Amino acid sequence: MKKLTLMFAAILSLSQFTAQSKQKSFDKNSKKMNTTEHYTFKLSDNVTRKTVTFKNRYGITLSGDLYLPKNAGNEKLSALVISGPFGAVKQQSSGLYANEMAKRGFAVIAFDPSYTGESGGEPRNLASPEINTEDFSAAVDFIGLQKNVDRNKIGIIGICGFGGFALNATAVDKRVKAVATTSLYDMTRVMSKGYNDSVTPEQRTKTLEDLSQQRWKDAENGNPAKGSRNLPETLKGDEPQFVKEYFDYYRTPRGFHANSLNSNGAWLMTNPLSFMNMPILTYVKEISPRPMLLIAGENAHSRYFSEDIYKSAAEPKELMIIPNAVHVDLYDKVDVIPFDKLENFFTTNLK
Template sequence: MVPLDTTDHYTFQLSDKVTRQKVTFKNRFGIKLSGDLYVPKNIGATALPAIAISGPYGAVKEQSSGLYANQLALRGFITLAFDPSYTGESSGEPRHISSPDINTEDFSAAVDYLGIQKNIDRNKIGVIGICGFGGYALNAAAPDKRIKAVATSTMYDISRGAAKGYYDKKTSEERTKEFVQINEQRWKDAENGTPAYGATGLANVPENAPQFVTEYAAYYRTNRGFHPRSLNSNGSWSLTNSVTNMNAPILAYIEEISPRPILIIAGEKAHSRYFSETAYESAAGLKELLIVPNAVHTDLYDKIDVIPFDKLAKFFKQNLK
C-alpha cells in the first residue's frame, strides 16, 4: 500500500488550461453526491456541451473518471466526474455498497445538475461510464432521453458478471449456493447491527493470481492509482453487496437508447472485452465498437497515450449539437 498524507490527492495532473471545482448534488433517493466540475478556461459567455463521467467500479473521482474529465475539458467540454452513492465523498450509509438502481440513478442526477448550470446547454449533455459504470451509464441512457450520447470505456456489466460469473460459467447450483451464503451473512449483519466487509481485496495478491487481478493491483495499490478513499485501493465491498446485482439485469432495454448514438471502447487483450462486444451486439441504431490494439482492461483507466480521447471528443462534438 502507498502511504499518502492527504485525501485531496489526485492520481493525475490538472491541466493549466482547465479549472476544477468541488460540487455536490442530490439524486432522487436524497443521497448527496460529490463531484468535481472541470471547465475549460476562457470559455466566454457561450453555453457549452457537458459530459458526466463515473467509474471504474470501486474507484473515486480522483482516479480514472477525473482523468477523463480533465482530458475532455481540454477538448472543449464542461465535465463532471463524480463519486457514486455510498462511496468516496458521496453520502449514503452503510458505506461501500452498490445498487444497479441507485447507481443508474446517479448518472441521471448528474444530468440534473449539469442541466441547470448557466454555462451549460442542457440539450447537449452526454455521459461516459468506465468499467462497471459503463453498464450503469447504458442503463441510465435507455430511459433518460436527456442523455444525447453515451460512451463506455473498458466496460463491465456488473449484473451479468455477478449473476453468471466470468464468461457466463456460473452454474445455477453455484448461484443458489452464493445466495444461501449471502442469506446467512444477512442474519449475522442483522444480529450485529452493521454490515460485514471482507479483507482489502487487492492488498495481498498471490503470485498465481489471474493476470487481470495482478493488473488491478498494479493500478489500485501503487503510486499509479492508489487513493485512500477508493475501496479498490483501501477497502472492500460489503459481503452482501452482490445480491441485488445478481438479481437485476441492467441491459435489458439497451435497444431503447436508439436513435441516440453509442460508442463502446474496449482493450483488445482485456479480460472484460466480451462485455463490450455483447453490449454492442445488443444495441440498436447508431453504434460503434472501438477495440484498442494490445490494451488490457486497466490500460484504459489512465494511460493517456492509449485511451482514445480524440475519438471520444469527436464522438461527443458530432452528437452533442
C-alpha cells in the same frame, strides 16, 4: 479460472488469489497520498476544477468535481457526466477523463457514486444497480442547471462497471444525447453469472444461500459485515494476469487513492444481493436513435462485455477495439485512451 466463484465476481474480491499478507503495503509507505486532496493525475493548465455537491432522487448527497475549460467565453458548453470504475473515486480515472475532455472544450463533472468516496449514503461501501444508475441522472440534473451549459447537449461516459450503469441511465433518461463506455463491465451479469457466464445453477444457489444466511448475522449484529478487501496488500506472483493488472493500477502510486475501495477497502458482504436478479441492460436497444460508442482493449479480460452489448444494441452504435490494450490501460493511459475519438464522437452527436 474454476476458482472464480460467483462471490468473487460479485465483489471483485481478488484476495482469494492471494494471502492476507502482513507485509508493508503501498498506503503504509505513502501516507502523504492518503488524503482526499490527492489526485492520480495533474490538472491541465487550461482547465479549472471545483468541488460541488448535489442530491440524487433518493436524497443522497453526491460529491463531484466540476471541470471547465478556461477562457470558454460566453458560449454555452456541451457537457459530459463521468463515473467509474466500479470501486474507484473521482480522483482516479473519472477525474482524469474529465480533465482531458474539459481541455477539449466540454463542461464535465466526475462524481463519487452513492455510498462511496466523499458522497453520502449509509451504510458505507455499498453499490446498487438502481441507485448507481440514478446517480448519473442526478449528475445530469446538476450540470444541466449550470448557466454556462446547454442542457440539450449532455452526454455520458461510463468506465468499467459504471459503463453498464451509464448505458442503463441513457436508456431510461432521454435527456442524454450520446453515451460512450470504456472497459465496460455489466456488473449485474458478472455478479449473477460469473466471468464468461461460468457459474452453474448450483453455484448460484449456494451463493444466494450464503448471502441469505449473512443477512441473519448482520441483523443479529445490528450492522452489515464487510467482505474481504478488494485487493490484497501484496501479490504472491501466481495470480491471474488481470489480477496483477488491477493491482498495478490500484495498489501502486500509479492509481492508489485512500478513498478508493479497490485501493484501500472492501464492499459489504451482502453487496451482491441487489445485483443478482436485476439485469440492467435489458432495454439497451432503447438507447437508439441516440448514438453509442463502446471502447475496449484488444487483450482486456472484459472485452466480451462490450462485444456482446454491441451485438444486442440497435444502431447507431460503434465498437472500437484498442490494439494490444488491457482492461486497466483505459483507466489512465492518455496515450492509449482514444480521447480524440471521444472528442469527435461527442462534438458530432451533442447537437
